[in-house]
Structure formats: C-alpha cells, structure tokens
Amino acid sequence: MSDEKLVGIVLVSHSAQVAASVAELAKALSGGGVAVPVAPAGGTTSGEFGTSSELVSAAAASVDRGAGVAVLTDLGSAVLTVKALLAEGDELPENTRLVDAPFVEGAVAAVVTAATGADLATVESAAAEAYSYRKA
C-alpha cells in the first residue's frame, strides 16, 4: 500500500487556529504510520475570521497527490466559497470534492481512512458517516 497515492484532505474554517488545530488533531489520531497530506485553510489572507478562496486553492494544490482531494468545511462562507470554486471549474485540482461531514469528527475519519490508502469515495463516506455517531 505504501506506493499508493493518498487522498489529500483540506480543512476550511473561518478561523486559522481552528483549521490548523483540527488538522493537527486528525493527524495525531490517525497514528504514526502513513503521512496523509492534510492542509488547513483557515481565516482570510489578512488573518481575520472568514474564508479565503486563495488559501483554499493553495491548500488543495498542496495536498493533491493525484488520488483526489476531500474538502471539509465548517459553516457559512466556508461552504459557499468551496462550492463556488468547484463551480468555477479550474480553481481546484481535478477530482476535488466538498465532503458533507461534521468538521472535527469528519476530519478525523477522513484522515484515518485516507491513511489506509482508501480512494476518494471511501474517504468521503467515512467522513459523512461521522454524522451518525450520536453523543447523547
């Protein structure tokens, strides 16, 4: 499996710290085996809360290994910006998908699954399944 191309993961949050911390957490929980390409895209280019299409595009390009890119977002403009970029056609790597998943749990599920060498569809469904885990 080690020579397989891994799915890249992009984490888009209104907050740079949230995106970076969730990326760190997901990588830590995925164990030490395979280094999944994970990139945070948080806040705006001027360091404020919000979403930057430039940061999202750069993050997606940086994790693209040819096996597709799964993008997870928090809310509002993060969701809409990624959707608008996908509609644009040439702003994100080919085979990039917005994954409908809870941000933290979905990120952990996506990174753990991507580390097994799973394809994009499998990573996507693992992240989406995180919605079904009830806490109370």
Added chain:
Amino acid sequence: MLDADFFRRWMTATAALVDREADRLTALDSPIGDADHGSNLQRGFTAVTATLEKEAPDTPGSVLTLAGRQLISTVGGASGPLYGTLLRRTGKALGDATEVSPEQLAEALRTGVDAVRTLGGAQPGDKTMIDTLVPAVDALGDSFAAARAAAKEGAEATTPMQARKGRASYLGERSIGHQDPGATSAALLVAALEEAAGE
C-alpha cells in the same frame, strides 16, 4: 444597447453606493449577523473597480465574469461567493457579445439569480438577497427604474420575515423585525443599474 462601458459603469456605481452605505449595511448586520457586511462588500467592490481598470475587459460578459471572480476571492464572507456567482453566471450567460439588449441582460440575470439560489439554497421568503433579486429581475423587463423600485420594496419586505438561511437563521424568531443586510446590498446593485444607464 448596452456595451462593456455600461457594465463597467454598473460596477463603479455599485462600488460608490456600497461605499456610501457601508456603515448602514454593517449596522443592519449587527443585530442578526456578524457586523461585517458593509466592510466586506466595500473591500470586494473596491477590488472589482481596480481590476476592471487594470484588465480592461471589452465585452459585457467578460466585465461581469471578471468582477464575479474578484468578489469570490476578496470578500471573505458569504456574500463573496453569492455575489460572485451572481455576476459570473450572468456574465457567462451574456457570452461574447459586444453589446446586449436590456432584455438579454434581464434573461442573463435570471440565470445568475438561479445559480445563487442553487448555491445558497435560499427560497423567496427566507430573508435573503433572493427576496430583492427575484422581484427586481421580474421588473427589469419594464425599466431599470422599475427594477430599482421593486428591489427596494423587496429588501424592505424582509423586515417582518424570519431568517431561514445563514447566521441569522440561528436567531429564529429574534431575526424578525430587522431588514436583511444582504437583501439591502442587493438593492444597491440594482439601483446602480439605473445610475449606469443615466436614467
């Protein structure tokens, strides 16, 4: 007929109205949003004006496509992808024509508004920019002045509505009684059409 200059004037006039109304937009965004709508749009349309000057696109479609792209990359809030999609899809619908009729503009704007509805999932009555844009596009067949009046009325009609999209929707019934900031800025975009036409 409307040429690329008309569309540039439309964007410049929008930027000027957004500048003038930025404080009011942000004030409207304070009780039900995150108090950044005016400054976000101001940043976006300032960048639009600058990029139109620099790149000098020469067809109506390319003016709007470029403006839309610029909004998506500079606004930083949800209004960026929403207005960006509106202008870009409208621009794409206008194609490569060097001049378009007001009827063709109305038709293209309808395509743009539909794309915004698909992107954000908002329906009329959800207290969003859609409540301004749908009646404005319907009235555009009559005149720019009629569209402006319909847009203003549409924006004002959001006051008694309960928000069902975006951050304001978390407030539930407490969103009632406030005019929606996005519906208000959308009315500025429509008003700027009339100003660009010099009517």
